[in-house]
Amino acid sequence: MPLSCSQLSVFYGRRKALSGFRLSMEKGEIRALIGPNGSGKSTALQALAGLIKPAEGSAAIEDVSVASMSRRAIARKLAFLPQQPSAPDEMTIAQLVRQGRFSHVGLFRSYDGRDEKAIEWALDSTGLTSLADRALRELSGGERQRAWISAALAQEAGILLLDEPTSFLDIGYQVEILDLIHRLSREKGVTIVMAIHDINQAIAVSDRISLLERGELRFDGEPRALAESGLIEKTFRVKGRFVEVDPDKPPHFDVELTRLARPGA
Template sequence: MLLNANDVTVRYAGRLALEAFSLDLGPGEIVALIGPNGSGKSTALHTLSGLTIPNAGDVTLDGRPVRTWKRRQLARRLSFLPQAPLSPEGMTVEQLVRHGRFAHIGLLGAYSAQDREAVDWALESTDLGGLAGRDLRALSGGERQRAWIAAALAQEAGILLLDEPTSFLDIGHQVEVLELLCRLRRERQVTVVVAIHDLNQAMAVADRVVLLAKGRTLFSGAADDLAESGLIETTFAVNGAFERPRGQARAVYFNAHITT
């Protein structure tokens, strides 16, 4: 496997944040992490990225513990976009995206034609070409989120870890980001792990869905199997049903029944 978490447990100030979390990731698949607030989704991503050292268990990349990788080497393989990152003052969109190339630039800091091509591709893929010269602080929340996604793409890592990447985006750009992830999986064999709140989006794009609650893994498998398990209803304490639109083979959609 490419990236592997084996029985990872994380505690913060004595509080259990993640318990015996395991996940094997191969090239070219999308895994969605879902669950209520505080379920451990962000902790799982931080641990997979090597930013959080687990109290028990380990995370390995190509069989080697992630915590032993040098940051520049790891950045060439793995890109992590946290939830609501802080935007540096006085930085433009293009400057932020260029920072995504830091792992590829040599000791002399030379910026190559390949770096320029990667930045242009990332800006174009996130529909930000026209905003490249704008100050990050002058952007809307959705535009700023797309800028951070572009910076992650410019890194050209084979593994993308994304924490709520569609937050703050309007529905049109949410769809564009999800389609982009599917295209990266299909055309570049990029592996994606995404924490996401929208159940419909998770079920539509993910090859596997992992359902977390209170730090524990309740389910890991195909979206169709999760839809039939009844765990969505009990975990989120809602009444509802999954429906498959006519002509669609994979996507299943959850319709909650709201009593008024």
């Protein structure tokens, strides 16, 4: 298994932020983590990446415990992209992506042909080759997010963890990023775990979904099974229904919106 974990539990002080979380992934699989705010999605990603030491349980990359691996060894296998990564605005896309090779190059080795090929592949895979010399400050939201994903790919990591990759983006850029994620999985064999708020986006792009609530895993399975479970309405405390548009595709969730009366009306 490229990525797995069992019984992962994380505490922040006395608060249990994640309890008994588990997953097991195949190469090239897309897994979406969904749930209300504070449900443990980001915590799960950080525990999988070895950025948080779990109080209980363990995560493994290719059956090797993450806790036993150095940060550099983890970076060669797994790339983690947080919600709002930052870099100097004057940095170019090419410079940012070159930083993604640091786990391979280190402090004492210069870039060689393999490094340059990895950088070229990362830029090409994200459609940024023609924009490589453009500064980050000149990029649209979607282009900037693609640049960060490109930097993660330059690590040549087979596992990509994404924390809310479509947040703060206009709908067009959201579709662009989701399409990229799907292509990386299907064409490049990258295993992807992403925390995401939009239920319909999760259903549309993922192979399996993990639903979290208050740190507990409430569901782990295929999108259609989630649609049939009734858990979305219960967990998010909304009224709605799943609508079947195409029998060959998962249904989408249609939330029932009610007009709120004005004060004094």
